Each structure stands twice: as structure tokens, then as C-alpha cells.
Amino acid sequence: MLMTDDDILTLEEVAKYLRVSERTIYDLAQKGEIPAGKIRTAWRFKKSEIDKWVNEKLTPGKLEPQINQVHAEDFLSAHRILFLNHTSKKDALLTLAENLAAAPQVKNRNELTTEILKREELMSTAIGCGIAIPHVRLSSVTDLVVSVGISHTDIVDFHPLDDEPVRLVFMIAAAHSQHAHYLQILSWFSTRLKNKQLRDSLLQAKTEQEVYDLLIS
DSSP states (O other): OOOOTTOEEEHHHHHHHHTSOHHHHHHHHHTTOSOOEEETTEEEEEHHHHHHHHHHHHSOOTTGGGGGGOOGGGTOOGGGEEEEOOSSHHHHHHHHHHHHHTSTTBOOHHHHHHHHHHHHHHSOOEEETTEEOOEEEETTBOSOEEEEEEEEEEETTSOOTTOOOEEEEEEEEEETTOHHHHHHHHHHHHHHTTOHHHHHHHHHOOSHHHHHHHHHO
16 A cells, blocks of 8 residues: 555554564654654554654754765774675674774674664664665764675665665764764765765775775765
8 A cells, every 4th residue: 555644654554664563663652752642542653754753863964064074084994894795684784893893992892782783673774775874872982983884795684765775884883972973974974875976886896995985085
């Protein structure tokens, strides 16, 4: 059935639409973290508000005017770039988390891995166009740092809304106090990667240094 913006959805329909568990949607509704209302004892959701909420969560736009102030070399280095050959998102996330945990800014390897996987269970970090941006803020991280995965194979189970398999993964870990900077970097990545030519060039890159040069240029 084709849904319209005015449709009122049940909890089950929202879970299916966002490709997460019904329990996840129930917990978000109970905490007031997702736009929802109750009719007697049943949760109901307006599709247009759910779409707006998803866009705000995955592609924060309020800080886009500041993206020109971002200097990628401050949080990215060539040895934080990996070429992946995984078809499952868990394997890809574990590989990138292992790489990111080696950064001096990350003080607790186990916490980083656990929280990255937990965040992904809550909602897919795939934003469309073959891109995923898994991200966490942790007290055990001293400064924002990024690890990049360029996959030679389709990662098929990120479940993006556009159904395009993920090939580019940008994992971000930030200090808990870096909320504004964290959103700024999320916005910087999502804005830059709208450029199809850049995405194609990243996928065709042969070395980590080539990927790094493309991202900082």
C-alpha cells in the first residue's frame, strides 16, 4: 500500500517503515523521543512527522552554513581509512570500530564497540546514496575522530530508506561534551557526500592516501 504524508500509522507500521523492532519504536514513544500520540492505549504516528524526525536525526541541517569552517585533517588521517570486503554491517562496523579504537582519542575500546552496535540497533545510520554514518558521543573519547570504510562489496543489511546497498561508511566518535562540533561534522559529511562525483571517486580510489586526499580537498 502506498503511504501519503497525511497517513496515520500504527506502531507496527512505523517499525516496518523504519525497519527497526516494534520494541524500539515503543521505547522511543514512551520516552517522548519520537513524534507520537495516543488514542486510548494505542500509539499513533503521523507519517509526515516521522519523515521529518528521521531527516533531523540523520542529516542535521541547522549547522550547514558552518561547514566551510571544517578542516577534515583535524579529525581524519590516512591510517584511519580502510578498504572493506564485508557484506554484513556488523562485520563492517566491528572492523571500523577496531580501527577507530586504536586512535589516542579513544580510551575505552569495548565501550566504543558496544555503543556503535547499540546505536545501529536503535536505527540504521544509512542515509541513502550508498552511505552510512555510524556515530556516538562518549565520555571515554577525548576529541572527535573518524574512521572511513570504502567497501569493495555491497553491505546489504543496513536497510537504508532508498534500498541502495551501502559502500561508504564514515564512523564518528566524539567526546560527550562536543555536541555542537559533532553535529557540525555529521552535517559536513552528509552535505559533501551529496556530490555523486565525489562518491564515485571514493569508490574508485586505489589507496588510502587517495581517499584521504579526496576528503580533505
